[in-house]
Amino acid sequence: MEPKRIQAPLSDDVIMSLKAGDNVLINGVIFTARDAAHKKLAELMATGEPLPLDLQGQFIYYVGPTPARPGQAIGSAGPTTSGRMDAYTPGMLENGMKACIGKGFRSAAVREALQKYKGVYLASVGGAGALLSKRVKKSEVVAYPELGAEAIHRLEVEDFPATVINDAYGNDLYQEGVKAYAR
Amino acid sequence: MRELDSSVISDHVARMCQDANIYLGEDVFKALQSSLEKEESAIGKEVLRQLIENAEIAGSEQIPICQDTGFAVFFVEWGQEVHLNGGTLEEAIHAGVRRGYQEGYLRKSIVDDPLYKRKNTGDNTPAIIYTELVSGDKVRISFAPKGGGSENMSAVKMLTPSDGEDGVVDFVVNHVKAAGPNPCPPIVVGVGIGGTFDRVAVLAKKALFRAVGQPHPDGAFAALEKKILDKVNDLGVGPQGFGGRVTALAVHIETFPSHIASLAAAVNINCHASRHLECEI
Numbered sequence: 055m056e057p058k059r060i061q062a063p064l065s066d067d068v069i070m071s072l073k074a075g076d077n078v079l080i081n082g083v084i085f086t087a088r089d090a091a092h093k094k095l096a097e098l099m100a101t102g103e104p105l106p107l108d109l110q111g112q113f114i115y116y117v118g119p120t121p122a123r124p125g126q127a128i129g130s131a132g133p134t135t136s137g138r139m140d141a142y143t144p145g146m147l148e149n150g151m152k153a154c155i156g157k158g159f160r161s162a163a164v165r166e167a168l169q170k171y172k173g174v175y176l177a178s179v180g181g182a183g184a185l186l187s188k189r190v191k192k193s194e195v196v197a198y199p200e201l202g203a204e205a206i207h208r209l210e211v212e213d214f215p216a217t218v219i220n221d222a223y224g225n226d227l228y229q230e231g232v233k234a235y236a237r
Numbered sequence: 238m239r240e241l242d243s244s245v246i247s248d249h250v251a252r253m254c255q256d257a258n259i260y261l262g263e264d265v266f267k268a269l270q271s272s273l274e275k276e277e278s279a280i281g282k283e284v285l286r287q288l289i290e291n292a293e294i295a296g297s298e299q300i301p302i303c304q305d306t307g308f309a310v311f312f313v314e315w316g317q318e319v320h321l322n323g324g325t326l327e328e329a330i331h332a333g334v335r336r337g338y339q340e341g342y343l344r345k346s347i348v349d350d351p352l353y354k355r356k357n358t359g360d361n362t363p364a365i366i367y368t369e370l371v372s373g374d375k376v377r378i379s380f381a382p383k384g385g386g387s388e389n390m391s392a393v394k395m396l397t398p399s400d401g402e403d404g405v406v407d408f409v410v411n412h413v414k415a416a417g418p419n420p421c422p423p424i425v426v427g428v429g430i431g432g433t434f435d436r437v438a439v440l441a442k443k444a445l446f447r448a449v450g451q452p453h454p455d456g457a458f459a460a461l462e463k464k465i466l467d468k469v470n471d472l473g474v475g476p477q478g479f480g481g482r483v484t485a486l487a488v489h490i491e492t493f494p495s496h497i498a499s500l501a502a503a504v505n506i507n508c509h510a511s512r513h514l515e516c517e518i
Binding site: 075077117118129132135179181184188202215217235237 | 277278280284288290298299302304342343344357384386473475477478479481482508
């Protein structure tokens with residue numbers, strides 16, 4: 055199965071072409087956010103204040119990298135468990151986010167919101183932080199530097215590998231894949 | 238009495254923190270390679286290939302295997318004939334962790350107040366340290382950086398004696414099924430059986446320090462490890478939960494005598510980056 059090359063940020067027609075189980079290679083600009091950054095963004099959304107980044111069409115990658123050694127664009131940078139962001143994800147989708155990358159189960163509310171706002175949830179290989187770091191060509195902090203590894207980073211990525219878990223049609227690789235191999 | 242300077246402990250700890258996070262142990266590497274032969278799913282094979290490549294890149298370019306460089310967990314066997322100079326054992330270990338995580342460009346993942354402020358301590362201390370006094374004049378230190386994602390998928394259950402083997406098997410297998418993709422399969426499953434509520438959790442943790450796939454010395458428990466492993470791999474969770482044959486690389490059981498009324502059981506899961514190192518001083 056050849057992976058599909060896709061460009062970030064995402065357009066609606068690309069999103070609708072993605073199906074659970076597809077392997078993709080992401081190129082372009084994506085942003086990072088994990089627990090603490092999501093909490094801060096949710097507080098701004100609740101009070102209607104402007105966000106420190108425009109979420110329209112964007113990918114959010116759930117990652118807290120290790121510090122980069124001199125000469126490296128980023129340290130080890132694999133996905134963290136997505137479920138901890140479930141409470142915030144419908145709000146992020148409502149505000150324009152189109153795709154999120156992490157690992158692990160999403161809640162029913164997130165899966166429904168992905169269909170409602172036409173978004174996708176992808177997983178990269180958890181624990182492949184060294185390999186994934188090589189696909190990040192540039193990294194800079196764009197918000198909340200005080201959060202350290204949890205700050206929002208802007209990443210330029212080349213052929214960043216991920217697998218579609220939940221597509222905009224309600225399919226779920228975690229359910230379908232396991233069903234195919236359970237004995 | 239053998240005199241030992243605390244800086245010797247700190248030096249060993251600092252090195253272990255870096256090495257364990259950067260160089261995947263040969264036991265795990267071999268287990269990943271042999272699991273590639275067992276895996277039937279195309280997407281599962283691709284995940285395993287990425288994990289093997291990841292370990293190679295990590296080692297050759299000094300990049301941590303995983304960005305979650307863990308809570309620093311130590312089991313120390315301290316020979317009673319060793320006298321430590323220059324501070325307490327805890328201080329010596331913490332000095333080593335501090336230096337290892339700083340010099341190794343490892344992520345600092347520990348917050349001080351767990352509930353309210355959650356402020357990062359900045360140096361990945363404190364560590365979790367279990368100390369056992371043993372005979373002799375040697376010090377044996379085992380270290381594992383324990384990732385949070387897999388640690389969150391852990392549980393203790395106070396079974397009763399009538400639950401028996403089936404009770405233990407069902408508890409572990411159902412738990413792994415519910416954890417699904419979250420702890421980064423293929424996983425290593427640490428199981429504690431016996432003791433008290435607190436001890437059984439430590440047993441499950443200690444089980445993760447064993448070389449991957451090395452069976453329990455008692456044949457009955459070695460057979461139980463295999464039985465649970467087969468059932469876990471029949472779940473179909475597969476690498477990263479994408480569906481496949483290889484959900485776990487190994488199941489390790491540690492046991493302790495039990496109260497006549499109890500059958501305590503615990504599961505502590507490690508991701509495929511089952512990092513652990515030991516040294517003897």
